[in-house]
Amino acid sequence: MFKRFLTATAMAVALSSTTFAADKPTDPQIAHIAYTAGEIDIAAAKQALQKSKNADVREFATTMERDHKAVNQQALALLKKLKVTPEDNDTSKSLSSVAKTELEKLDTLKGVAFDKAYVDNEVAYHKEVSGALETVLIPSAENPELKSLLQTGLALFKEHQMHAEHLAAMVK
Numbered sequence: 001m002f003k004r005f006l007t008a009t010a011m012a013v014a015l016s017s018t019t020f021a022a023d024k025p026t027d028p029q030i031a032h033i034a035y036t037a038g039e040i041d042i043a044a045a046k047q048a049l050q051k052s053k054n055a056d057v058r059e060f061a062t063t064m065e066r067d068h069k070a071v072n073q074q075a076l077a078l079l080k081k082l083k084v085t086p087e088d089n090d091t092s093k094s095l096s097s098v099a100k101t102e103l104e105k106l107d108t109l110k111g112v113a114f115d116k117a118y119v120d121n122e123v124a125y126h127k128e129v130s131g132a133l134e135t136v137l138i139p140s141a142e143n144p145e146l147k148s149l150l151q152t153g154l155a156l157f158k159e160h161q162m163h164a165e166h167l168a169a170m171v172k
Helices: 002-016 027-051 055-082 090-107 111-140 144-170
Strands: none
Touching: 027 055, 027 090, 027 111, 027 144, 055 111, 055 144, 090 111, 111 144
């Protein structure tokens, strides 16, 4: 539980610590943050597929990988259509750094300990990203198509969070 709190706290700090020249991130920055968030979950899913023997955890990880790849492909197609280049920023860098540390921690675990830590991290991660989408990214997005894609991403993250919470109750 304490580890899950630390992970959630680290993600919350990463998602809220950016100081932009303006009060809100720009569309190119938002695009990079959203894409980074998806890539982080893809990396975690790949790790789970390599390490876990639990069929439910593996099914969840497969879903995470498939869904986040699909949304990221939609995001890249939209950015190409809009002729927008994603802009790396402090938030996406911080997210990547926190995720790298978490993946390294998870890599030291095996069996049920790994499964529990992975699923707990997924619950916390999806909750934090959903919060950032609702309170910062969607309200800050200016392009209606980007805003719509972010709203689709929010629905996906909330669905994944509920799935992860259900799985967390099963993995002991």
